[in-house]
Amino acid sequence: MGTPLRWIEFNLFVLLALALDLGVFHRRPRKIGLREAALWSLAWISLSVLFGIGILFYSGHQRALEFFTGYLIEKALSVDNLFIFLIIFRTFAVAPRLQHRILAWGILGALIMRGAMIAAGAELIEHYSWVMYVFGAFLLYAGIRMFFTHREDIRPEQNFLFRFARQHLRVVPNYLGEQFFVREAGRIFATPLFLVLLIVEIADVTFAVDSIPAVFGITHDPFIVYTSNVFAVLGLRAMYFLLAGVLDRLRYLDQGLAFVLMFIGAKMIAEPWLHIPSQTSLAVVAGMLLLALLASLFVRPRRRS
Secondary structure: OOOHHHHHHHHHHHHHHHHHHHHHHOOOOOOOOHHHHHHHHHHHHHHHHHHHHHHHHHHOHHHHHHHHHHHHHHHHHHHHHHHHHHHHHHHOOOOHHHHHHHHHHHHHHHHHHHHHHHHHHHHHHHHOOOHHHHHHHHHHHHHHHHHHOOHHHOOHHHOHHHHHHHHHOOEOOOOOOOOOEEEEOOEEEEOHHHHHHHHHHHHHHHHHHHHHHHHHOOOOOHHHHHHHHHHHHHOHHHHHHHHOOOHHHOOOHHHHHHHHHHHHHHHHHHOOOOOOOHHHHHHHHHHHHHHHHHHHHHOOOOOOO
16 A cells, blocks of 8 residues: 555655654753643544544555554554653653653654664565564564563663763763753764763664564555554654653553564464464454553552562
């Protein structure tokens, strides 16, 4: 369904949405309130649903199911990504009014990098069918790793690329408002805010390595993979400010996402012998995420002795 005209129209819509969001509604750095975050989250989700309905109207039931399943997977994995952003902002003491600017530029970079990764993945799948088995095995591994990894073990400041940039860039010691770079004595220096942006981008690429193959496990249509990714990423910033206060309570989200990744990985490997319909995949993914959410809300954590 991804004709050249559809690709152009969709990317023009994305550029217009970003221009309005970043250049008009959120031009100045400020703390985003809960009410505003809720309204923006609702707006992005509504646009995503309307787009899915458009796919249903123009391309049929199957493509619409693939879009909504891919969008649900990306959205759920994005929530886990938000927890990493929360750790990053706490670790580097980023003021609430500056977090919006970091996320805005981070999302712009994420859209570019994910677009390149999806194009590369589609090209590989088209020419080498065995790549699907590699993706499936990787998702199984990623799911198992996520199941046994504790969020408390994440140390963003120990990332190799971050440490390399910190050692090889001229960096001023303090935050200087919303600036990423400053000029002092005729020389350009990075600010700590730029280093935080760098590690946010690294975190998103890390999650995209898991999430993009997962959506390819649902559909081989690059347009569906791309649009479901874009809609999930566009609403990421508003969702962060909406959920920042409750992310710590979603204790079993990682386990739910781990089972989702393992399910999609197994589905990709078994596809030649066992075809799982799109409506079944959507029901399984939604059911796993719902169980993880209910467990987080109602199962009390064990007390440490």
